[in-house]
Amino acid sequence: GNSVTQMEGPVTLSEEAFLTINCTYTATGYPSLFWYVQYPGEGLQLLLKATKADDKGSNKGFEATYRKETTSFHLEKGSVQVSDSAVYFCALSVFEGGNMLTFGGGTRLMVKP
Amino acid sequence: DTEVTQTPKHLVMGMTNKKSLKCEQHMGHRAMYWYKQKAKKPPELMFVYSYEKLSINESVPSRFSPECPNSSLLNLHLHALQPEDSALYLCASRPGESQLPYEQYFGPGTRLTVT
Numbered sequence: 001g002n003s004v005t006q007m008e009g010p011v012t013l014s015e016e017a018f019l020t021i022n023c024t025y026t027a028t029g030y031p032s033l034f035w036y037v038q039y040p041g042e043g044l045q046l047l048l049k050a051t052k053a054d055d056k057g058s059n060k061g062f063e064a065t066y067r068k069e070t071t072s073f074h075l076e077k078g079s080v081q082v083s084d085s086a087v088y089f090c091a092l093s094v095f096e097g098g099n100m101l102t103f104g105g106g107t108r109l110m111v112k113p
Numbered sequence: 114d115t116e117v118t119q120t121p122k123h124l125v126m127g128m129t130n131k132k133s134l135k136c137e138q139h140m141g142h143r144a145m146y147w148y149k150q151k152a153k154k155p156p157e158l159m160f161v162y163s164y165e166k167l168s169i170n171e172s173v174p175s176r177f178s179p180e181c182p183n184s185s186l187l188n189l190h191l192h193a194l195q196p197e198d199s200a201l202y203l204c205a206s207r208p209g210e211s212q213l214p215y216e217q218y219f220g221p222g223t224r225l226t227v228t
Binding site (some may be wrong): 034041042043045046049050088095099100101105108 | 119153154155161169205207215217218219220221222
């Protein structure tokens with residue numbers, strides 16, 4: 001089956017620190033990979049995506065590279081801001097699976113000024 | 114426009130009440146989803162509609178009844194809920210189950226409290 005594993009949080013950083021949130025996956029078939037962000041009291045927003053090996057998704061200073069050899073899609077940002085405080089979900093979908101989303105458990109990021 | 118709207122934003126209901134949640138999108142998407150999200154957990158899939166037909170029901174209790182009146186609108190009818198049904202209910206859409214792009218677009222959710 002399909003599964004996504006994320007590092008458990010919360011991750012607490014000071015403003016301007018470097019962020020890495022690890023994500024690894026297992027999938028039957030060739031997955032597309034996503035990072036979604038959920039700010040307090042809101043729904044999920046697509047942050048970035050990658051659809052094939054070695055693709056790099058990027059948005060708002062966040063980046064993640066699709067690594068097929070290590071089945072990973074780690075999220076990085078060079079300098080976090082207080083406004084980045086949120087819960088981050090790594091997810092995959094597989095065409096053969098009807099493109100249903102499989103989510104990781106989520107990682108809460110807290111950025112202190 | 115990549116907006117999915119949901120109403121109401123908050124809902125408090127008793128265990129004997131009947132209420133409905135509404136979801137709307139005007140992106141021409143033909144796949145629409147209901148998810149339930151408990152605190153500190155990822156969303157759990159409840160239902161999938163594809164081209165206005167129910168294609169997936171993830172063994173959801175019958176006190177939740179989905180409806181897709183047209184390609185832009187998705188409802189979730191609620192009846193005789195239990196306190197453990199209190200959660201954030203999220204709606205999502207994408208172009209079609211087997212069409213690119215594969216990502217889903219989520220609405221802001223309805224925060225449901227059952228008393």
